[in-house]
Amino acid sequence: MSANVNQPDPTRERLLLEAERLFATKGYAAVSVRQITAAAETNSAAINYHFGGKKNLYLEVFRQRWRPRAHSTMAKITPLLEADDLSVEKVIRTAIDALWKGPLSHDSQEFFLHGALIHRELHNRTEAWDILVEEAIVPFYDLLYRIFLRIDPTVQKAKVMLNCMSMFSQLVFFSHARPIAQQVMGQPPPEDVEAILADHITAFCLHGMNQTGDQP
Amino acid sequence: MSANVNQPDPTRERLLLEAERLFATKGYAAVSVRQITAAAETNSAAINYHFGGKKNLYLEVFRQRWRPRAHSTMAKITPLLEADDLSVEKVIRTAIDALWKGPLSHDSQEFFLHGALIHRELHNRTEAWDILVEEAIVPFYDLLYRIFLRIDPTVQKAKVMLNCMSMFSQLVFFSHARPIAQQVMGQPPPEDVEAILADHITAFCLHGMNQTGDQP
DNA sequence: GTCTATAGCAGGATAGAC
DNA sequence: GTCTATCCTGCTATAGAC
Numbered sequence: 001m002s003a004n005v006n007q008p009d010p011t012r013e014r015l016l017l018e019a020e021r022l023f024a025t026k027g028y029a030a031v032s033v034r035q036i037t038a039a040a041e042t043n044s045a046a047i048n049y050h051f052g053g054k055k056n057l058y059l060e061v062f063r064q065r066w067r068p069r070a071h072s073t074m075a076k077i078t079p080l081l082e083a084d085d086l087s088v089e090k091v092i093r094t095a096i097d098a099l100w101k102g103p104l105s106h107d108s109q110e111f112f113l114h115g116a117l118i119h120r121e122l123h124n125r126t127e128a129w130d131i132l133v134e135e136a137i138v139p140f141y142d143l144l145y146r147i148f149l150r151i152d153p154t155v156q157k158a159k160v161m162l163n164c165m166s167m168f169s170q171l172v173f174f175s176h177a178r179p180i181a182q183q184v185m186g187q188p189p190p191e192d193v194e195a196i197l198a199d200h201i202t203a204f205c206l207h208g209m210n211q212t213g214d215q216p
Numbered sequence: 217m218s219a220n221v222n223q224p225d226p227t228r229e230r231l232l233l234e235a236e237r238l239f240a241t242k243g244y245a246a247v248s249v250r251q252i253t254a255a256a257e258t259n260s261a262a263i264n265y266h267f268g269g270k271k272n273l274y275l276e277v278f279r280q281r282w283r284p285r286a287h288s289t290m291a292k293i294t295p296l297l298e299a300d301d302l303s304v305e306k307v308i309r310t311a312i313d314a315l316w317k318g319p320l321s322h323d324s325q326e327f328f329l330h331g332a333l334i335h336r337e338l339h340n341r342t343e344a345w346d347i348l349v350e351e352a353i354v355p356f357y358d359l360l361y362r363i364f365l366r367i368d369p370t371v372q373k374a375k376v377m378l379n380c381m382s383m384f385s386q387l388v389f390f391s392h393a394r395p396i397a398q399q400v401m402g403q404p405p406p407e408d409v410e411a412i413l414a415d416h417i418t419a420f421c422l423h424g425m426n427q428t429g430d431q432p
Numbered sequence: 433g434t435c436t437a438t439a440g441c442a443g444g445a446t447a448g449a450c
Numbered sequence: 451g452t453c454t455a456t457c458c459t460g461c462t463a464t465a466g467a468c
Contacts, residue, residue: 011433027340030245032461043435048463116339122393123335124243133399141400161401162416169389170382177338177381183349184357184377200378208424227451248443259453264445266451 012050014040019047020061024116028058028124055126062117062128069114070136073098077140080147091147092167092205096198099171115175141165167205174201228266230256236277240332244274244340271342278333278344285330286352289314293356296363307363308383308421312414315387323410331391357381383421390417 018039022031033047033054040046051057076098080091118136121129144164148155174181174197182193234255238247249263249270256262267273292314296307319330334352337345357380364376390397390413398409 009433027243027245029243030340033463034461044462045435045464046433049433054462119339122396123332123339124246133396137396138400158401161397162413163420165389165393165397165400166386166417166420169393170385173381173385173389177385180338180349180353181377181381184354184381197378200375201382204379204382204424207426208420210423225451249445250443260444261446261453262451270444 009050011040011042011046015042015046015050015057016061016064019057020065020113020117023058023061024113024120027120028126033057058126059128059131062131066114066117067131067135069111074136074139074143077143077147081143081150086147086151088148088151088209089202089206091144091151092202092209095144095164095167096171096202099168100175100194100198100201112175115172119172119176163205163209166208167201170201170204225266227256227258227262231258231262231266231273232277232280235273236281236329236333239274239277240329240336243336244342249273274342275344275347278347282330282333283347283351285319285327289319290352290355290359293359293363297359297366302363302367304364304367304425305418305422307360307367308418308425311360311380311383312387312418315384316391316410316414316417321391321410328391331388335388335392379421379425382424383417386417386420 015036019031019036022036022039034044036057037044037046047054047057051060077094080086080094083090117128118132121132141161141164145157145160148160178193181197231252235247235252238252238255250260252273253260253262263270263273267276293310296302296310299306319327319334321327321331333344334348337348357377360380361373361376364371394409397413
């Protein structure tokens with residue numbers, strides 16, 4: 001009858017939660033353990049007790065909170081390996097759905113932080129980079145390659161990689177540079193910016209990838 | 217006959233130089249004034265004397281070093297406003313040349329830092345953000361819009377903006393995520409990765425932008 | 433396990449000699 | 451203008467009471 005049988009340590013969980021939020025929004029160096037412990041409403045020694053230091057806490061954020069979400073995102077794309085009606089457009093739409101409405105979404109605060117952490121590692125690499133590459137980046141692009149191989153068995157791996165990265169780059173850009181988009185396009189923004197952007201990216205990538213050989 | 221008539225204050229210049237390098241590579245919070253002054257081979261009080269504090273030094277990096285390069289990049293695209301043989305491809309190639317071989321280039325360390333600073337501001341905004349938006353981002357997209365307007369006077373501004381941002385996103389991604397590209401495409405990388413990426417982006421954007429209305 | 437107190441150190445900024 | 455010495459604040463990490 002205990003309520004927290006599935007919560008092995010609430011304090012530890014709260015620390016991970018707040019740590020992710022702060023690291024993702026401000027960056028590792030700009031956040032102090034005191035800020036995290038204050039946000040998690042515990043004492044300043046808690047991080048050292050539970051994780052053995054600030055650095056280990058950062059890594060644990062990736063292991064405990066980032067990793068499971070990355071896997072669930074992959075799981076949304078994997079079915080395409082056996083889907084019947086496969087097309088370039090369907091792959092693009094599925095990938096955008098999985099990432100854009102998943103890790104890179106603006107609506108879900110949790111997934112926004114997920115994407116922000118990737119970005120920060122991209123520019124300031126730590127040991128967490130290895131986790132990212134091994135468990136998310138390489139498998140993600142490999143999966144997409146195997147899917148595109150089903151559509152066109154003669155496709156070049158390098159070309160697929162480049163195309164997928166072009167798609168990915170737009171997803172991360174528009175998810176994090178939303179303020180730019182609105183500032184440049186001129187205020188006020190409509191409510192359905194998300195859908196407009198998703199449609200734009202889909203169309204842009206569809207044409208960008210469907211280069212029917214007439215290009216030098 | 218004095219040699220440094222054009223160098224108003226060598227110490228100040230060295231501080232700006234090293235500050236830009238360190239801020240761009242490590243980020244504002246992760247860099248200490250002691251590191252900067254040590255790199256500039258001066259005393260630890262120099263920053264406060266010359267700039268009045270760490271924060272002002274950061275802003276001065278944008279004013280003194282970032283701004284002129286941004287303007288010279290714009291100058292490379294401006295001639296298209298009056299060019300005779302205008303085409304979508306030419307605009308794309310010119311923009312990629314100006315940015316990719318300019319601010320976002322990997323070859324030129326100076327311009328690499330320039331791009332890195334944009335990226336950091338994108339994710340951790342400070343007062344420098346206003347300089348960026350006013351002097352670079354808005355004018356840049358406005359300029360491209362006016363150029364595309366010459367090609368097709370009926371083009372929608374919002375669509376141009378989105379297309380240009382899609383192009384820009386790939387440029388910044390591939391310039392900073394080069395390690396990912398090589399890691400995902402599999403080692404070893406050829407020497408002309410830069411050219412391959414530039415060609416890919418050009419082709420991808422050309423097709424992505426040339427959506428001839430056959431798209432739902 | 434939780435918390436307070438504090439050690440030990442590095443940070444930015446400043447005062448004042450030269 | 452340059453530098454040293456120093457102040458004070460804030461940091462991480464730890465010791466030890468409870």
